[in-house]
Amino acid sequence: METRKPARNLRIGIVTDGLEERVVDGEVRIANGGVGVYIYQLIKHLLAVEDSGEFVLMRYGQGCLDIYRHPRVRAVFFATGRGTAFGQVFDRDHRKVAREFALDIIHYPNQFGGIFLPRSIRRVVTLHDLTPLLFPSMHPRIRVLAHKLAARLALRRADRIMVDSDHTGKDLIAFQPDCANRVVTVYPGVGAAHSPGGRDPSFLVRKGLPRPYILTVGVLEPRKNHALLLTALGQLVASGHDLDLVIIGRQGWHWVDPRTRSEFQSLTGRVRILEDVADHEMVEYYRHAAAFAYPSWYEGFGLPVLEAMACGAPVVCSNTSSLPEAGGTAALYADPHDPAAFAAQLARVLRDNELRGRMVASGLRRARQLSWRRTALAVLEVYRSAASTARGSSGLPRSGDVQA
Secondary structure: OOOOOOOOOOEEEEEOOOOOEEEEOOEEEEOOOHHHHHHHHHHHHHHOOOOOOEEEEEEEOOOOOHHHHOOOEEEEEEOOOOOHHHHHHOOHHHHHHHHHHOOOEEEEOOOOOOOOOOOOOEEEEEEOOOHHHHOHHHOOHHHHHHHHHHHHHHHHHOOEEEEOOHHHHHHHHHHOHHHHHHEEEOOOOEOOOOOOOOOOOOHHHHOOOOOOEEEEEOOEOHHHOHHHHHHHHHHHHHOOOOOEEEEEOOEOOOOOOHHHOHHHHHHHHHEEEEOOOOHHHHHHHHHHOOEEEEOOOOOOOOHHHHHHHHOOOOEEEEOOOOHHHHHHHHOEEEOOOOHHHHHHHHHHHHHOHHHHHHHHHHHHHHHHHOEHHHHHHHHHHHHHHHHHOOOOOOOOOOHHHHOO
16 A cells, blocks of 8 residues: 655654753763664654654653754653653653644654554554563563563554564564564664764873773663673783773663673773763774674664764674674674674684775675664654554555665
8 A cells, every 4th residue: 555645744743751861061962872862863863854744742851952942843841750650651641742732643762652542643663672571581670561561552552663673573573463564674873973084083092092992882781791792802812912892881770890700800901881971982982993892682773883883893793683684794793692702703803904994894885874864764654654544554665665
């Protein structure tokens, strides 16, 4: 079934509670990782598309990032405190906003929602991964319980379910087969700020990094498998490589600093963990890295892989979940349960300049294939298909037409 552009601009509500903020030195920054970046960049690039629609951004608590002040945005901030949980669970406040602004669609860009919205409002959700259900031991119990109680019903009532990768889509359909005709893969993008050019020549001196370093970026939590990298670093140092490991990420659930483990005491001076890095400095860490490593056990996409490639860093990552889909042929892969395999792949990158050059060039090509503008255009197509097709009919474009 073909979809058509509506006669008027769509009125789209986007729930931004998954976009966390913090203020550092007077600057408002995104406080959480991949989900926060996804929500912010998607909205920013939707607003940059002409005639993309009218947007209402809603959240509990104040939002201070620039997207809330855009002239094409109505920002609605719900009061927090007593009754907040009731309003969130039963969509009370979202229903009010939908009526007030005559919304056509509400998009929940952080997993799922909208169970109790009236059926006249189309619901679009972005499901980033199913790790609370697939790996419950790696998440807080309350998050696992929420997924078990709400996921099936929310997904059943969603008109469109966007996923970040085909792998996540397959996981979702295995979990809930009745949603298969409403699942669309829309790849995340990478921002223009992530590029290999304009290296700051004083960066390494200012940061006290005299040796080459391996970089990894992501929330500090067990699923990211940081301990494997310390083991691999130890093996590389023992084989003659004089290098460091830089870990960047905010603290997450059940984080235990691996440097406290007895087997890693000899590496303490070679491992840095940084929890609050400004965006412009993050790009410099990517640009100067000898290699980027990502040994995560499971990812819905793996946005840091794409960011590293865009900045000219060769990538070695896990051969599991969606990561081969994110890295394509531009990355090297290893088993996330095998430190020696990761060390061997990293050693190849560090020793073979010709291989490194090919990987950098291939990574840059891969990153150019995926931009946030392409993501925004693909999401707009999903909005339009949801708004213009009958209930119970997918009306979805072919997946190749939608993937950004």
